[in-house]
Amino acid sequence: MVMTDPNKEGRFGDFGGRFVPETLIPACEELEEAFREAWSDADFVEEFHRILRDYGGRPSPLTECYRLSEDLGVRVLLKREDLNHTGSHKINNVIGQALLARRMGKSRLVAETGAGQHGVASATAAALLDMECKVYMGEVDVKRQALNVFRMQLLGAEVETVTSGSKTLKDAVNEALRDWVATVEHTHYCLGSVMGPHPYPWMVRTFHHVIGDEAHEQCLKLMNKLPDVVVACVGGGSNAAGIFSGFSDTDARLVGVEPAGGAAVGRGVPGVVHGMASYLMQDEVGQVQEAESISAGLDYPGVGPEHAYLSAIGRAEYPAVTDQEVVEAFQLLSRTEGIIPALESAHALAWVVRESSSLQGQVVLLNLSGRGDKDVDQMMDVLGPGNIK
Amino acid sequence: MSSPSDVGHMEKFLRDRRDSGSKLLVAYITGGYRGWEAAVESAAAAGADAIEIGIPFSDPVMDGPVIQEASQAALETGATPASVLAAVPGLDTGVPHAVMTYYNLAHHPGHERFASTLAKSAIDAAILPDLPLVESGPWREAAANAGIETIMLAAPTTPDHRLPELCEASKGFVYAVGLLGVTGERAALAATATEIARRCKEVTDKPVLTGVGIGSPEQAVEASSVADGVIIGSAVVRRLLDGSGAEGVGDLVAAYRAALDAG
Numbered sequence: 321m322v323m324t325d326p327n328k329e330g331r332f333g334d335f336g337g338r339f340v341p342e343t344l345i346p347a348c349e350e351l352e353e354a355f356r357e358a359w360s361d362a363d364f365v366e367e368f369h370r371i372l373r374d375y376g377g378r379p380s381p382l383t384e385c386y387r388l389s390e391d392l393g394v395r396v397l398l399k400r401e402d403l404n405h406t407g408s409h410k411i412n413n414v415i416g417q418a419l420l421a422r423r424m425g426k427s428r429l430v431a432e433t434g435a436g437q438h439g440v441a442s443a444t445a446a447a448l449l450d451m452e453c454k455v456y457m458g459e460v461d462v463k464r465q466a467l468n469v470f471r472m473q474l475l476g477a478e479v480e481t482v483t484s485g486s487k488t489l490k491d492a493v494n495e496a497l498r499d500w501v502a503t504v505e506h507t508h509y510c511l512g513s514v515m516g517p518h519p520y521p522w523m524v525r526t527f528h529h530v531i532g533d534e535a536h537e538q539c540l541k542l543m544n545k546l547p548d549v550v551v552a553c554v555g556g557g558s559n560a561a562g563i564f565s566g567f568s569d570t571d572a573r574l575v576g577v578e579p580a581g582g583a584a585v586g587r588g589v590p591g592v593v594h595g596m597a598s599y600l601m602q603d604e605v606g607q608v609q610e611a612e613s614i615s616a617g618l619d620y621p622g623v624g625p626e627h628a629y630l631s632a633i634g635r636a637e638y639p640a641v642t643d644q645e646v647v648e649a650f651q652l653l654s655r656t657e658g659i660i661p662a663l664e665s666a667h668a669l670a671w672v673v674r675e676s677s678s679l680q681g682q683v684v685l686l687n688l689s690g691r692g693d694k695d696v697d698q699m700m701d702v703l704g705p706g707n708i709k
Numbered sequence: 710m711s712s713p714s715d716v717g718h719m720e721k722f723l724r725d726r727r728d729s730g731s732k733l734l735v736a737y738i739t740g741g742y743r744g745w746e747a748a749v750e751s752a753a754a755a756g757a758d759a760i761e762i763g764i765p766f767s768d769p770v771m772d773g774p775v776i777q778e779a780s781q782a783a784l785e786t787g788a789t790p791a792s793v794l795a796a797v798p799g800l801d802t803g804v805p806h807a808v809m810t811y812y813n814l815a816h817h818p819g820h821e822r823f824a825s826t827l828a829k830s831a832i833d834a835a836i837l838p839d840l841p842l843v844e845s846g847p848w849r850e851a852a853a854n855a856g857i858e859t860i861m862l863a864a865p866t867t868p869d870h871r872l873p874e875l876c877e878a879s880k881g882f883v884y885a886v887g888l889l890g891v892t893g894e895r896a897a898l899a900a901t902a903t904e905i906a907r908r909c910k911e912v913t914d915k916p917v918l919t920g921v922g923i924g925s926p927e928q929a930v931e932a933s934s935v936a937d938g939v940i941i942g943s944a945v946v947r948r949l950l951d952g953s954g955a956e957g958v959g960d961l962v963a964a965y966r967a968a969l970d971a972g
């Protein structure tokens with residue numbers, strides 16, 4: 321198996337680990353233990369899947385894109401994570417972590433968020449399970465994702481605007497970690513991607529494994545074969561890890577698409593921040609650089625350690641697309657299929673469009689990680705009401 | 710227990726002072742912040758037993774608002790590890806120097822290179838708060854080879870069974886983290902401050918200093934009733950941020966010194 325458990329130090333090859341202040345080490349150990357124990361408890365796993373089904377709307381459908389496929393000459397299948405409750409794949413992970421937190425006797429969740437989707441999902445799970453929830457969000461993102469800020473507040477969460485550093489996802493993670501250092505005894509840090517200290521990258525991927533499992537089965541049912549290519553956008557890399565994990569042992573080509581302004585794997589420089597050794601955008605002395613992307617959810621200079629590993633061993637590839645290509649893909653899917661994608665997910669499509677000449681006749685499974693309602697306001701600014709093609 | 714041969718300059722210096730009956734005082738100053746060099750000299754002249762020099766990092770997760778602000782300002786005016794370290798040999802302090810920074814700045818150039826740069830820059834010890842014991846082996850070895858003592862942090866949450874190993878691994882002194890949380894002054898000394906120092910003292914005879922959350926000379930005295938001394942950071946840096954300059958830093962350190970000496 322390619323996407324197997326990390327070793328006991330939490331490493332995938334050279335990547336991962338547990339680079340957090342000593343204060344948090346016992347909490348990481350406790351979490352790892354609780355997760356191992358819960359995940360081997362059939363009742364826990366059943367409750368997790370029951371909530372994802374009855375509350376989250378799983379399984380998410382597999383949608384064949386007839387018009388788009390004809391346009392591109394590539395058979396495109398969408399895994400519809402946008403149809404989950406709260407509008408993205410993030411709910412899978414959050415239900416898992418919130419159930420685990422409750423099992424561990426923790427009554428409060430803290431979370432970081434970029435696009436606000438993980439924040440909304442966390443606030444939702446907290447409401448469902450009657451927990452307190454505080455979400456840290458960079459000031460830049462609070463502005464460009466105002467709708468999600470209000471959603472979190474409606475759901476009863478407290479949203480704290482982070483004004484340090486780049487005022488985006490990276491700094492929201494710092495602030496959530498600082499909160500957790502102070503509150504670790506009763507608080508669970510509900511981390512939103514396959515990043516952070518062990519066991520998060522592994523645990524979060526495990527909660528998202530359901531995406532890949534379902535898609536694998538759905539592809540077989542639809543086509544009696546597996547796709548040639550599996551593609552997903554990569555911020556921290558959770559939706560990509562989820563869908564890749566259903567295909568990593570097949571012949572499918574795995575493609576994680578990064579934003580050009582946040583291409584951590586693309587630049588390939590190892591570094592350590594936010595609890596993990598991985599690829600990290602840094603300057604020449606090791607200061608972490610600010611990512612710059614039109615999509616708040618991908619505006620992150622690092623990447624989950626398992627993706628660094630998959631890249632290093634050559635199992636997955638991580639190309640980058642530009643904001644301009646993303647804006648076009650965003651409109652293309654809206655027009656041809658009647659599906660407004662999240663800007664994050666539009667990255668995956670942008671790559672398919674760009675590569676379509678080399679993908680002729682192939683089957684591409686694309687993880688549509690979220691829906692674009694949250695981005696409509698921002699896109700009105702970008703495109704202007706009169707400028708829509 | 711350490712054999713005398715692996716006792717470095719920082720540890721020896723602090724042990725001697727402690728064993729002569731003095732409570733220890735370490736002052737932290739953010740390197741690269743306007744006026745930091747004069748502040749370091751002034752803290753030493755006012756009675757600090759060692760100086761911690763912060764090398765500003767883009768993502769200081771163990772730091773509260775005061776040190777974050779100073780770090781960010783230093784970075785914005787162009788401070789780099791090289792520019793900070795280059796200034797240290799020229800400082801007239803007469804006491805040992807530690808750097809306090811984050812692990813990526815050691816990881817990026819490589820352990821050997823970073824450790825040897827420290828050694829060439831009149832640095833005796835290093836504190837990397839995001840490098841916990843479980844991940845610290847390779848760095849500690851490279852540091853030791855270059856003659857750099859790695860000061861480890863013991864947290865209130867650190868379980869008893871890990872403390873002996875952690876204190877054994879720590880060189881220079883043991884940094885007892887006084888509370889659950891990031892750096893910054895607090896209105897009262899946390900109960901955890903004396904508790905963690907006591908637990909460390911039970912398993913090591915190295916100097917044990919309490920830091921994080923010390924906000925007044927009275928709190929320093931209270932913490933030092935168990936610990937061998939204290940580390941003050943945000944209180945010092947606040948003097949730089951509010952424009953009190955080296956003189957303000959000197960007055961502050963002198964006040965802590967006097968309180969600790971009076972017991």
Ligand SMILES: Cc1ncc(COP(=O)(O)O)c(C=O)c1O
Nearest residue numbers: 437555556557558559617689690
């Ligand atoms: C819809 C959507 N897709 C993708 C992401 C990026 O996260 P990840 O790379 O962990 O899937 C986000 C994050 O906010 C998101 O909202």
